[in-house]
Amino acid sequence: GESVGLHLPTLSVQEGDNSIINCAYSNSASDYFIWYKQESGKGPQFIIDIRSNMDKRQGQRVTVLLNKTVKHLSLQIAATQPGDSAVYFCAERERTSYGKLTFGQGTILTVHP
Amino acid sequence: DTAVSQTPKYLVTQMGNDKSIKCEQNLGHDTMYWYKQDSKKFLKIMFSYNNKELIINETVPNRFSPKSPDKAHLNLHINSLELGDSAVYFCASSLWRDSEAFFGQGTRLTVV
Numbered sequence: 001g002e003s004v005g006l007h008l009p010t011l012s013v014q015e016g017d018n019s020i021i022n023c024a025y026s027n028s029a030s031d032y033f034i035w036y037k038q039e040s041g042k043g044p045q046f047i048i049d050i051r052s053n054m055d056k057r058q059g060q061r062v063t064v065l066l067n068k069t070v071k072h073l074s075l076q077i078a079a080t081q082p083g084d085s086a087v088y089f090c091a092e093r094e095r096t097s098y099g100k101l102t103f104g105q106g107t108i109l110t111v112h113p
Numbered sequence: 114d115t116a117v118s119q120t121p122k123y124l125v126t127q128m129g130n131d132k133s134i135k136c137e138q139n140l141g142h143d144t145m146y147w148y149k150q151d152s153k154k155f156l157k158i159m160f161s162y163n164n165k166e167l168i169i170n171e172t173v174p175n176r177f178s179p180k181s182p183d184k185a186h187l188n189l190h191i192n193s194l195e196l197g198d199s200a201v202y203f204c205a206s207s208l209w210r211d212s213e214a215f216f217g218q219g220t221r222l223t224v225v
Contacts, residue, residue, distance in 0.1 A: 049213055100158050
């Protein structure tokens, strides 16, 4: 069956460090991938996305890398700030899935001042 | 302006009751979704509507019935609530399947 991500891991970093959050996916038919940030008591918030015809995409302080060979996705956050503390989810979408997102378990990122 | 809004934010109810959660989006999107997030933070899709038509119906008990009166609204009605229904329910919308989904703030349902 489809599955994305790992059991809920945690990542603790110091303010100013770079953070890397990893995600594995299993559905080779997925052609679209998204990273979401979820703060406590709020809904998932879109960070960045990437299509399967790309292997890297950059946003403001964030970069997503896609390695289709090993079905791996990563989110890099530069100069991590305390406000980046949240749960981060990767999600995938299969071309024929009518918009259905399959989410990973999420990673808890804690940024220490 | 709230893009995707759900009501209520919190809902506490007894087993066996029937309850509804409402969702509205003002983004002009044509596709709306209901996701369920369990106590371990796992997010899973329940339903999706495109222009008021049901297009995704995952393995969800038939006690859950979505209704879309128009493409800006997608409500979720739950009959005969059970303890295991306790979760956070998120509404989301997107411009068909080719773009990111925008999520509401969630409705925390607690069944006692």
